[in-house]
Amino acid sequence: MDVVPPELNSLLPDEIMDTEAIVTDDDLPAVCPAPPNPLETQDAPVPMETEVPEIVTLCTAAPSIPVQRTQALTTLTSTDSTPSSGTGSTGTQLLLTPSSSTMTLQPTSLTLTAPKPSSPQVTGSLQKLSTPLALPANHQLILNKVASSPGSEAKPTMLKPDGQKLVLTTLGKAGQPIVLALPPGAGKAGTMLSPGDGKGQPQQFKVVTIGGRTDLKPIGVQAVSTASQLIGTSQTAQQGQQLKTLQITKKIPVSTAAPVITKYIITKALNSKGLTSQTSVSPVVTGRVLTQSTPGTPPRTITVADALSTSGGSKVAISPLKSPSKLTVVSVASPSPTSPQKSVAVPLSVALGQQILTMQQSTPTSPAKAGVSLSAQNVKPVQTVSMGGVPPQFKTIVPLATPPNVQQIQVPGSRFHYVRLVTASSGSHTVTGSSPSSVAGTIQPAKPMVVNSAAVRMSVPIVSAQTVKQVVPKPLTSASPQVVTSQQQRLIMPATPLQQIQPLPPGTLLAPAHGQGNMGYAVLSAPYVTQLQQSTIVTLASNSGFSTPSSVQTQARLPLNGLSASDSTSRPRKPCNCTKSQCLKLYCDCFANGEFCSNCNCTNCFNNLEHESERLKAIKACLDRNPEAFKPKIGKGKEGESDRRHSKGCNCKRSGCLKNYCECYEAKIMCSSICKCVGCKNFEESPERKTLMHLADAAEVRVQQQTAAKTKLSSQISDLLTRTTPTISSGGGKLPYTFVTKEVAEATCDCLMETAEQAELSNQSQAMAERVILEEFGRCLKRIINYAGKAKTDCC
DNA sequence: GAGTTTGAAACT
DNA sequence: CAGTTTCAAACTC
Structure with a gap:
């Protein structure tokens, strides 16, 4: 059984988990459908958002690439989702040619095409990346733009304020990590990534490196420096950004080769101002990175294909949440093709807020092909259905056509909840455990195609979505349904307190993974996980060959509502x-x-x-x-008004807006000018409101005090009795001291508290009250001793 | 816990 | 848009 390595959790940057750091953008469309894939005509055309998402496609250009499976990633193409886009002189190209001898990559070109005519930055700029990449020693390739159009770097303005930098990193396979960084200029192309919302949001810069050698940290560092440069040059607002590099080491079994230690390096940009909303992390999937959430950016589709043969095709959809919220990455297993040479185009589709990143595996049958073709069009497995007017949070991706089994794994101390989806074909693998030490062991050696993934949460902007995209399960079209021994699906879902996130409906997409890769990924929102837990898991288990359904049942189950136990307590739904x-x-x-x-x-x-x-x-x-139906009712008020106010205002007539019938009062905010309530008493100077508040405060304090007193008393009594009981005798001999149980102590406390309350109610003096309480305590002790003695006698 | 009150949502 | 009905939560007993 594969278990999501706890390391992933521990290593993941806090910002990833920090929902507060998530930038929300109402303007972002929920999902960007991938452009129709010409190659896969059987798929229904993917509905387009009102805003045309741009697509970035990473694909390997060299079909003839030597079979050394490694980075087939050669071409990066970003195009507008519009089919016709991408042609234009406006495209920006980044050419990358690995010079490192260690690299198995054929000279390739990284092409970024930003079809947006409107973006000046992109227009007619062809940028070349320095192909002779340094770092041969560590097998790292870092793409930097060597020659950029004068305007691109020099002019920060070229980048839209909210522009996002696209950093594509790695895919490195055994010891050959590659880091692709799209410089600001490229980012321009990146305009695709950061459509001009004009929100002026700071750029986000994330570098994620997956795979490769253990000494990749330098990569991260370098990437960081690069990122810093980019940030510094391209965005003035983001000065002071910091980057963090995370390194995750994983042993990834390769089909025929010995397990290779792969390190995931996640470099994230940190906003020096407090890590807030500007941070995002590129999801790392199966050794692929793909995405960046760009708050404030229009819907975009990024497709990346790499030559990793070991991974199964998958799609990742991250549905924007109503507000920042957690995302779950789900790996979806799919039947893997028999092709020994796993050259797989892996389109990744991830919808971040309005971005969709599509990862798909095309399952090439060509045995010796390392070539990777990748295009947004390959998104086929996922069908997105446009639901006009449906908010992004409802963007839904229908469960896999071939639902996988789900196993939930909770890693102690981790804020992520992991759910593993296991396809029917999976063998009887069992979860080895979530202990951090089992990282390497988490992946079955026998599973050649298993790829590691990291749980990544991306910032998802709030979208005022006009459309809803639903992904419909698609029949698996992959070639050979060959059964793979280790098809596993892993769902990684961060569970954060609900209060930190806006409740989100299913925004998930599970696309059947095709191809050899056994892993697919999808991002699920908590509700979906819950649902999976409720239904899919069992259902899938039943229809699968999974030999140990019980193990699924016995898996650590996700807490209710996708919250951890502690989270649930903090805000139970x-x-x-x-x-x-x-x-x-x-x-x-x-x-x-x-x-x-x-x-x-x-x-x-x-x-x-x-x-x-x-x-x-x-x-x-x-x-x-009501298009605003699913938007939070409590929002920011006009200037000069309270920070929080009801978006529509209440209409109370009889409650005086001082009962929970009133939505304003319930939200603990005062009524505002837009309220149409009658006889409102929920305003600042309202004496009734103040009285209520005082009463409520007093009650709360009282409860707290009582609780504290009870706890303390219980502890003291327990301690006292525990220490004294062995010597207490009743009729001679020692009494069993185990009779002082927690229940006994609590019961005693209850008696004492009740006595105290009665004394208080009867207005007795403090001294008298204390006396009464002590007397009660004495009686309690006596009774306890008596019962203990009796118990001992009976026992004897 | 049953019944009532309340106001938002839904309907006309 | 206004009036009415439906609904489920809040509240009372």
Whole structure:
């Protein structure tokens, strides 16, 4: 069994997990469908967003590349999702030619094409990257733009403020990591990545390196420096950004070769201002990196294909959450082709906020082909259905056509919840454990195609999505359904406290992975994980050859609502009790919050994966009625007003806005000018409100004090009794001291507290109260001793 | 826990 | 857009 290495968790930058660091952008479209793939005509055309997503395609240009499986990644092409895009003189090209002898890559070219005519930066600029890459020693290739158009680097303005830098890194395979960095100029091309929302958001710069040797850290460093340069040159606003490099070492079994130690180096840009919203991390999938979330950037599709033969095709979709939220990366296993030479084009489709990054594996049958073809068009496995007006958070990707088994793994101390999806073909692998030390062991040596992935959370901008894309499960078209012994799917899902994220509906995409790669990845939002937990897991287990379904059952289960136990306690979600709405109307809080119902008391609930189609219809209906239906009701008020206010205002008539019927009061905010309430008492100077507040505060303090007192008392009593009992005798002999249980101590505390309260209520003096309490305590002790003695006697 | 009240959502 | 109905949560007893 593969277990997500705990190291991934520990090594992942905090910012990744920090939802607060996520930048939200309402303008981002939820999902960017990948451009139709000419090669895969059977797929229905992917609906396009209103905003045309740009696509970045990484593909290997050299079909004839020597079989050394390694970096087939040769071409990076970013094009507008528009089919016709990409032609234009405006394209920017980056040429990369690895000079390192150690590199198995054929001289290739990295081409970035930004078809956006409107972006001046891109226009007519052809940039070449210095091909002679340094670092042959460590097998690292870092692409830097050697000659860039004068404007690109020199002019920070060239980059849109919110422009995002695209850093493509590595794919390195055994000891040959490659880092591709798109310089600002390229980023321009990157305009594709950062469409001009004009939000002025700082660029994000992330470098992720996967695979390669253990000594890759330097790469990260270098990448960092590069990134820093880029940042410094391209974006003035982002000065002071810091980069962190994470290194994750994994042993990745290769099909026929000995296991290779692969290191994941995640370099992230940190905003010196506090790591906040500007940080994002490129998801690392199966040794591939692909994505960057770019808050404020328009929908874009990035497709990357690399020559990694070991990985299975997969698609990754990250659905934007209503607000920053956690994303889950799910690896999807698919039948792997029999082709020994695993040259696989792996289109990765990831939707970040409005970006979709499509990873797909084309399963070439050519035995000796290291060549990788990759294009956005290969996104076929995933079908995106446009749901007009559906918010991004509802962007949904329908479960895999061939649902995998899911195994949930919770790594102690990790904020991520891992769920592994295991395809039916998987053997009887069992989870080896989540201990950090088992990293290398987490991957079955027998699984040649297993690729490591890192859990990455990306910042997902809030999208005011006008469209919803739904990914429909596609039938596996991959060639040979050869059964692979180790097809595994791993779902990595960070679970963060809900309060940190806006509840998000399923925004996930699970695309059937094709090809040899046994791993696919998808990003799931927590609700989906919950659903998977509820349904898919079991279902899949049943129909799969998975020999140890029980193991699935016994896997650490995700806490409710995708929250860890601690998280759940921090903000438990109230279960709904809907009876007539099928939980498909806004009456239902779960639905309104974009969550699946989980552990609710509802009847005839349709707010789950089993009724995804109905649910989507309902979502659409709600959005038709009110496009803002799923947006947070509590938002920022106008200038001069309170920071928080109800977006629509309340309409209370009888509650005085001082009961929880009032949405303003419930949100603990005061009514504003837009409220239409009658007899409102929920305003700053309201005496009633102040009284309520004081009462509430007093009550809260009282509860806290009582709790603290009880705890302390319990501890003291327990300690006292524990120490004294052995010597306490009743009728001679020692009493069993095990009778002082927690329950006994607590019961004693309850008695004392009750006595204290009665004394307080009867207005007794403190001295008197203390006396009464002590007397009660004495009685309690006596009773305890008596019972203990009796128990001893009975026992004897 | 049952019944009532309340206001948002849905409907007309 | 206004009035009415439906609905589920909040509240009361």
